[in-house]
Amino acid sequence: MSPDTAVRSETAERVLQAARTAAGGSADVDVTVEHEHLALTRFANSYIHQNVASDTDTVTLRIHADGRTAVNTTTVTDDAGLAALVERTVAAVRLSPADPGWAGLSGRAPLPIPSADPDLATGGAGPEARAEQVKAYVDEVTAAGLTAAGFYRNRLVVTAYANSEGQAVHGTVVEAAIDGIAKTATSDGASRQASRRMSDLNGAALGARAAAKALASQNPIEIDPGEYEVVLEPTAVSDILWVLADYGFNGKALTEGTSFAKLGDQQFDPLVTLIDDPLSGPAAGPLFDAEGTPRDPLHLVRNGVTQAVAHDRRSAREAATTSTGHASASSATDGAVPINVRLEPPVTLTPTEVDGPAADSAVQGLITKVHRGLLVTDHWYTRCLDPRRLVMTGLTRNGVWLIENGEITHPVKNLRFTQSYPEALAPGRVLAIGTHAPAFASKYGAYSAMAPALHLAGWNFTGGASG
Structure with missing residues (x-):
């Protein structure tokens, strides 16, 4: 156990015992202690203009007593701050409304074993390490006569959890991510990637890809709306996976009848196998959830058949099943969702291959099979119109090309x-x-996706970017 983890585990146990004493021995109590280190380098007009870093400690206390539940959080973690947290949470639970959906606390259970220990050097990397990769990205873009913008971030999250049922777990999540664009007067080209290790990220290769895309998408033509055969690049597919997770593979949404998911039905093509997996591959993920429930790999779809949705303890109780380890601070209201989704490719390349010629040839191989269609780099500003059918509207971004007879024209x-x-x-x-299936980190939360490119029979385009 690292010293930081030991300190946070001790804090969780100390707050737990204080809360149990104050609330009475029959109360259900759990405590989460989290430390997040987040560091960010931003660049624009082909130079670095900002380096920022933050370290935040958060303690969350939940008490359930006499059929009522109260949750409070503090970032003041000295003795006085923790004592105040206990005092106001005990006071709040006495005034809270009845909580008929309370499903109890998770019992003692061991955590799954990840494929590798967290790379603490990545989580704690300083601005010099980020600047080296940003320089490699920018150099490739400026060598093509273009300007670059984007960011490089690294984060480390240490979490300790303890509850009155005896469950006590701790873990560390590490992630690095680069996201940038290259710009011409009439076009943009984008590239991005995430990993548990900075050494997996190749700034030069990503910069070269962004520059090549920007140059290739200059002076675009207009085409009529309609349904087109498409090749969606991994960057666009990552949006599809996050949307499916949020709206569809959400246990609360399924119980309430707003999800498309039908367990046991062949809803997807047999080529589709979708897994929520915190353990393997370059995507970062915690080994337990906000309720201390361990997270094992969860097969959401296997060979096209919908097999599972994500649950916290509340939605699992409602569905007469067990938690899948997907509780979060907001899951009681928004539902539990998969957060490390992987669409299985037929062949998995090593991390060093996903930025090189092998990755580009994988997309090119899909393009050669298209008679007439579109190559789409990215989705942007996607919004849900119909959650039951999961109809989305959005825009393409960062490069679209017409494909005719297996060639980009x-x-x-x-x-x-x-x-x-x-x-x-x-x-x-x-x-x-x-x-x-390169890994991508969401800009909007602690989500990751491992997304290969897709060749689809049709995609419905309804107009230009203006409407």
């Missing part, structure tokens, strides 16, 4: 789409899956 102006994501992946609609 013209860059295309950005398009608006309106498309049911599950229906796009339905039986017979997935024509091929790329041979690698």
Whole structure:
């Protein structure tokens, strides 16, 4: 156990015992102590303009007593701050409304064993290490006569959890991510990637890819809206995976009837196998959730058949099943969702291959199979129109090209789409899956996705970017 983890585990146990004493021995109590180190380097106009770093300690105390539940959080972690946290949470639980959905605390259970220990050097890397990769990215872009912008971040999260049922676990999550664009007067090219190890990220290769995309998408043409055969690059597919996770593989949404998911049904093409996996691959993920429940790999879809959704203890109780280890601070209201989703490729490349010629040839191999369609780099500003069918609207971004007879012929102006994501992946609609699944980190939360490229029979484009 690292010293930081030991300190946070001791703090969790100390707050737990104080809360049990104050609330009475029959109360259910759990405590989460989290430390997050987040460091960020931003660059624009091809130079670094900002380095920032923050270290935040948070203690969350939850008490359930006499059928009522109260939760409080503090970032003041000295003795006085922790005592005040206990005092106000005990006072709040006495005034809280009845909580009929309370499902009890997680019992003692061991954590799964990850494929590798967290790379603490990545989590604690300083601005010099980030600047080295940013320079490599920018040098490739400026060598092509373009300007670069983006960010490079690294984060380390140490979490300790303890409850009155005897469950006490701790863990560390590490992540590094780079996200950038290259710009011309009429086009952008983007590239991004995330990993548990900084050594997996190749700034030069990513910069070269962004520059090549920007140059290739200059002076785009307009095309008529309609349904087109598409090759979606991994960056666009990551959006599909996060949307499926949030709206579809959400146990609360399934119970309430707002999810498309139908357990046991062949809802997807047989090529589709979707797993929520915190243990393997370059995507970072915690080994337990906010309720201390261990997280094992969860097969959401196997060979096209929907098999599972994510649950916390509340939604699992409602569905007469068990928690899958996906509780979060907001899952009681928003539902539990998968957070480390991987679409299985037919062949998995090593991390060093996903930025090089092998990765580009994987997309190129899909392009050669298209008679007439579109190559799409990115989705942007996607919004849900119909959660039951999971119809989304959004825009393409950072490069779209017309494919004719297996070759890219013209860059295309950005398009608006309106498309049911599950229906796009339905039986017979997935024509091929790329041979690698690079990892991406969400800008909007602690989510990751491992996404290969997709060749789909159709995607519904409803207009230009302006409407």
